[in-house]
Amino acid sequence: MPTYFDALWDMHRIAAADEVYDLIAIDRVLLHERTGGVALKSLAEKGYSVKDPSRVFAIMDHIVSFREGRGRDEARSPGGETFITETRRMANDAGIHLIDTDNPAQGIVHVAAPEQGIALPGLSLVCPDSHTCSLGALGALAWGIGSSEAEHAVATGCLRVKKPKQMLVRVENELPDGVTAKDLALHLIATHGAAGGKRCAVEFAGPAIQVMTVEERLTLCNMAAEFGAFTAIIAPDEAVIAYVRGRPFSPDSKEAFLHWSKLATSESSGHDEIITIDARTVRPQITWGTSPEEALPLGMTVPATAKKAALDYMGLSVGEQIAGLPIDGAFIGSCTNGRLSDLQLAASVIRGRRVAPHVRAVCVPGSWSVRREAEALGLDRIFRDAGFTWGAPGCAMCFYAGGDTFAPGARVVSSTNRNFEGRQGPGVRTHLASPAVVAASAVAGVIADAQSLSVLGRVA
Amino acid sequence: MPDPLIRHTGIAAPLLIDNVDTDQIIPSREMKAVSRTGLAEGLFAGWRYRSPGSREPVPEFVLNRPGFERASVLIAGANFGCGSSREHAVWALAEFGFRVIIAESFNEIFHGNCLRNGVLPVVLKGVSDLRALGWDQATDLTIDLAQQTVERADQPGWQGEFDIDAYPKHLLLEGLDPIGLTLKSADVLDQFEQVDRVARPWVYKDYSAA
Ligand code: SF4
Numbered sequence: 001m002p003t004y005f006d007a008l009w010d011m012h013r014i015a016a017a018d019e020v021y022d023l024i025a026i027d028r029v030l031l032h033e034r035t036g037g038v039a040l041k042s043l044a045e046k047g048y049s050v051k052d053p054s055r056v057f058a059i060m061d062h063i064v065s066f067r068e069g070r071g072r073d074e075a076r077s078p079g080g081e082t083f084i085t086e087t088r089r090m091a092n093d094a095g096i097h098l099i100d101t102d103n104p105a106q107g108i109v110h111v112a113a114p115e116q117g118i119a120l121p122g123l124s125l126v127c128p129d130s131h132t133c134s135l136g137a138l139g140a141l142a143w144g145i146g147s148s149e150a151e152h153a154v155a156t157g158c159l160r161v162k163k164p165k166q167m168l169v170r171v172e173n174e175l176p177d178g179v180t181a182k183d184l185a186l187h188l189i190a191t192h193g194a195a196g197g198k199r200c201a202v203e204f205a206g207p208a209i210q211v212m213t214v215e216e217r218l219t220l221c222n223m224a225a226e227f228g229a230f231t232a233i234i235a236p237d238e239a240v241i242a243y244v245r246g247r248p249f250s251p252d253s254k255e256a257f258l259h260w261s262k263l264a265t266s267e268s269s270g271h272d273e274i275i276t277i278d279a280r281t282v283r284p285q286i287t288w289g290t291s292p293e294e295a296l297p298l299g300m301t302v303p304a305t306a307k308k309a310a311l312d313y314m315g316l317s318v319g320e321q322i323a324g325l326p327i328d329g330a331f332i333g334s335c336t337n338g339r340l341s342d343l344q345l346a347a348s349v350i351r352g353r354r355v356a357p358h359v360r361a362v363c364v365p366g367s368w369s370v371r372r373e374a375e376a377l378g379l380d381r382i383f384r385d386a387g388f389t390w391g392a393p394g395c396a397m398c399f400y401a402g403g404d405t406f407a408p409g410a411r412v413v414s415s416t417n418r419n420f421e422g423r424q425g426p427g428v429r430t431h432l433a434s435p436a437v438v439a440a441s442a443v444a445g446v447i448a449d450a451q452s453l454s455v456l457g458r459v460a
Numbered sequence: 461m462p463d464p465l466i467r468h469t470g471i472a473a474p475l476l477i478d479n480v481d482t483d484q485i486i487p488s489r490e491m492k493a494v495s496r497t498g499l500a501e502g503l504f505a506g507w508r509y510r511s512p513g514s515r516e517p518v519p520e521f522v523l524n525r526p527g528f529e530r531a532s533v534l535i536a537g538a539n540f541g542c543g544s545s546r547e548h549a550v551w552a553l554a555e556f557g558f559r560v561i562i563a564e565s566f567n568e569i570f571h572g573n574c575l576r577n578g579v580l581p582v583v584l585k586g587v588s589d590l591r592a593l594g595w596d597q598a599t600d601l602t603i604d605l606a607q608q609t610v611e612r613a614d615q616p617g618w619q620g621e622f623d624i625d626a627y628p629k630h631l632l633l634e635g636l637d638p639i640g641l642t643l644k645s646a647d648v649l650d651q652f653e654q655v656d657r658v659a660r661p662w663v664y665k666d667y668s669a670a
Pocket of ligand 1: 110394
């Protein structure tokens with residue numbers, strides 16, 4: 001029996017390019033200012049044009065300033081303005097959709113694309129960014145590509161791709177209260193390794209996935225980039241179809257609705273690899289090292305197998321308790337955990353509390369849409385009153401691009417997806433966790449889980 | 461788009477140094493604009509010119525030696541093109557006029573970048589030490605891509621052989637980059653799109669007004 005991934009692959013397969021590669025039709029190309037402007041420029045220099053500008057989107061997110069009240073060209077890194085202005089110019093010349101820094105739809109590409117209905121079930125989407133796998137959460141055939149492939153997709157409307165092997169990650173039962181999709185992702189990566197995805201298209205399925213909200217699925221699929229997967233995918237269901245309907249770029253057509261409901265079929269089988277997880281065994285996670293696989297349930301100690309380089313960088317030693325480590329910074333945001341439900345979860349932890357005095361705490365909503373909804377619910381007041389900086393949407397402190405960040409040696413708990421050396425700045429020590437753990441740690445001033453602040457429950 | 465490369469004859473310039481990295485091929489200070497042209501002048505700038513920024517030639521450097529100024533085949537050592545994956549290195553070599561690089565071995569990313577940009581990377585079968593073949597006098601080499609052979613004007617009878625995968629060979633023979641190659645199948649792409657437009661019309665709807 002073919003898998004859901006097989007079905008999408010066949011739907012988009014134009015022809016075999018040769019014995020190894022297929023030509024796959026690409027329905028949407030997403031670009032951002034860090035790689036997109038260069039791709040458009042290089043294409044123009046080679047004398048090629050954009051095949052179908054109405055199906056190419058450029059969104060400003062990586063380099064834009066996250067300062068409240070930022071200017072139109074304001075970058076968060078020195079010299080970053082040219083990425084913004086060049087991408088704007090190239091996008092306008094090419095006639096593609098541009099979601100500019102001052103557009104009310106602007107946000108991190110992987111947050112904005114679902115919100116705007118650019119990503120839809122059954123579509124093929126590519127973006128020169130490794131976290132494009134997030135969009136598999138909607139049942140899209142979406143994956144991250146390199147810069148010359150982006151040029152190819154834009155110029156030809158297709159890509160020459162080798163069909164990946166497939167893996168099923170089946171998650172039985174349900175996650176316990178207080179355990180999030182982020183914890184499940186870190187648990188999976190810690191258990192099977194940062195290369196555990198074996199370059200497969202990884203399909204998530206099972207009871208624990210079925211009960212997840214679309215935002216939780218986006219978080220889970222996002223982390224597939226840290227699992228060494230080709231991409232992630234979840235077969236769409238009624239929840240996904242309800243989510244995508246009525247969005248700006250989403251079709252209002254009976255044919256589309258019918259097509260989506262046909263995609264939402266029963267279980268697929270025939271994967272090359274299968275991993276099964278019992279969701280009941282997953283606990284709130286925290287990373288202690290410099291790879292996302294170096295994660296443990298909160299309350300555990302640094303393992304004896306820890307590599308010296310990771311310990312040195314993180315300023316830790318074997319046997320040390322991770323919970324209780326004093327922190328200097330906390331960051332909530334990114335394409336992993338910068339959506340409304342993430343902010344609601346964090347706000348439920350910090351409501352009526354204050355960030356510890358020595359901690360620099362920053363919350364940057366993943367998009368203007370998230371920010372507006374959060375403000376309508378009064379979440380901005382909760383964050384600000386607690387002592388968080390409330391930022392303007394973008395990738396912000398998820399990765400260092402020069403410019404403002406935490407100090408070298410600072411210990412930071414972050415709702416992002418990468419804890420590599422220097423990822424958040426030179427010498428910055430990143431501990432990845434769910435927004436609940438980041439919020440609790442910001443308040444406690446040490447690594448802590450929400451329960452230890454006597455705050456319980458999943459977000460409503 | 462690169463010119464087709466079927467059979468190429470040109471002067472061979474020896475640069476028999478191992479581990480030449482892309483920053484030596486094109487120093488970052490020579491990459492002045494977000495552009496893939498205007499790089500030939502900066503090629504090997506650190507060795508070719510007296511000092512950073514200057515254009516005063518170092519007479520001993522091979523590309524400044526009489527007879528080698530118009531070389532189009534580079535003879536290189538082991539692990540050529542290592543270091544940063546910058547595609548500028550190949551752009552600079554190609555713009556200078558190099559069509560073929562014969563090396564003892566290549567960095568993998570650089571090797572792929574060559575093929576994408578119309579430059580043929582060659583590793584001669586059964587030749588582990590290129591120095592032993594002697595390159596001091598400027599001589600013409602003929603590289604026949606169709607036959608996958610190399611011949612020297614100064615040593616009639618000598619012949620080298622090399623391997624190349626079918627897909628890059630096709631790209632180079634036809635003078636295509638991957639985009640150009642795919643666009644050659646434009647009718648197949650169009651046919652697919654016509655059928656798909658009927659099956660999934662909403663995918664192709666222009667939402668510019670949205
Ligand atoms: S938020 Fe971070 S991981 Fe996500 S796209 Fe931006 S830089 Fe990449």
